[in-house]
Amino acid sequence: MVTFDCSASHHDGVTLVTVFLRDLETSMRVTVRNCLDGPVWPPRTEGLPETGWTATGFSGVLPPGSHALGYATPAQPDGTPAELADAVVAPDATPVGAGLDSPADVVRELGDPSPPADAVPATDPSTPPTSAETALRDHGSRSSPIADSDGSATPPAPHTAKDSGATATHGSVTDTTTGDYSEAFPPELGPWIAEMTRRVDRAVALAEADTVPEATSAVREVGGREGVQELANAGDERQLRLVARRASQLADQRAAATIPVETLTKIT
Template sequence: MVTFDCRAKRVDGVTLVTATVGDIAAPTRITVRNCLDGPLWPPRQQGVPEAGWSEEGFEGVVGPGTHALGYATPAPPADQPAELVGAEPASEDAPADERLDSEDAVVRELGDPAPPADAVPAGEPGEAAAAEGRQPDIPSVEGGDRQADRQPAVVQPSGRSRAASGRRSEQQLPAAVSQWLDTVARRVDRAERLDGADSLSAATAAVRAADGLSGVRAVATRGAADERMLRALARRAEQLADRRAAATVPTETLSRLA
């Protein structure tokens, strides 16, 4: 049975809340809600809230073990600063599925592409102000398997995507991007197999390969979001590639000036 414990302490006018969820035997979707009367300040990564955090609290899939979730708030502490609202079993690939399904998630994994404030020329005050206005990261205090979760997962691509995975590895894509693409490729493989099932036996095999009807629904539900994110990533990558191709660094000139 999943256990839950939470504590709060006041430091320099800010309440720091630590909630510990333990005895998790399998991937589990947990929901923790803030009970204090004030706004929730979640941990941040690359300037955006870490995955799973919202104004209400935390909702996300965690692996087996014990996990600590920490956040801050200006509200005064109370005997019950947070509560465990739900703990439901989740599929093992759910954490990877959710890593890059939004713009904030891409920024968390790959970093903010905006230049630092001191790198923006003085003639472009708008960009400098934007760079200086970014909120600082609030480091997560999550424990347990958190560090392990951030390590690149070993993904076994399905038959149809194996050749594409080989080409990606040759191009040395960042681990986070490669993992997300492999995850989406698995869903595309399942969708193609389900779409191409032209007999009862083929449909039965396709549904079984998709982990049952719940897996079929998940593939169908994520289709539009996957397509939207893939096209957005392609557009962004092409724009950056064009900019990089057009930028020639005058190394020799800068060396002489330096």
């Protein structure tokens, strides 16, 4: 029927697991489950996991013969690294990787068309904002369905809203950080706010990624490992709080200063 054995080796903090499935007499649907205490890092082509790999291991139809499966994990190699959870005969099923059935198959076969990370200019204020950012910036100055739908498509980051609830004492600050863009930002500030919104969204996506595909997508969004490092060290929170504090102080001072318009106009 099928012979299963597996081994693991540990190099530089990564455990490499090798699984052998030998002597399949016919096509079989097999499920191999990772037993180590860590996520499965599957083999990839063009940045996408090979067909059949899931968060817990491999599940798919293999043709007759002998096969090797391999994956990596950051977990320590304690005990049996993997187990054959299921193996049923499936003579009529199409083996994995036999066709271009899914969009992921097409990308793996033909190549990821995305420009390389090095070709993307580093984030700086001179970078033209994306259309979503433009819409966000312009949101207050137009009330078309375009702007409304775009605003809802880029909801404010939950962390931002939570933090503002805990620290903000002034309505104006809370308004701008909970997504109620009822008033337009000053034109000088709009691009910066849009940029910060984008960066916070990306940071949240990185923080909340629970699965490997989510994490991969989030890392890709920021332009790879360098992008992650850059985002982590950029001090965005400090800058945002600094601006918020200063804006609050100025707003308080401004609120306390009542301009005697009538009296002054009489003088001049």
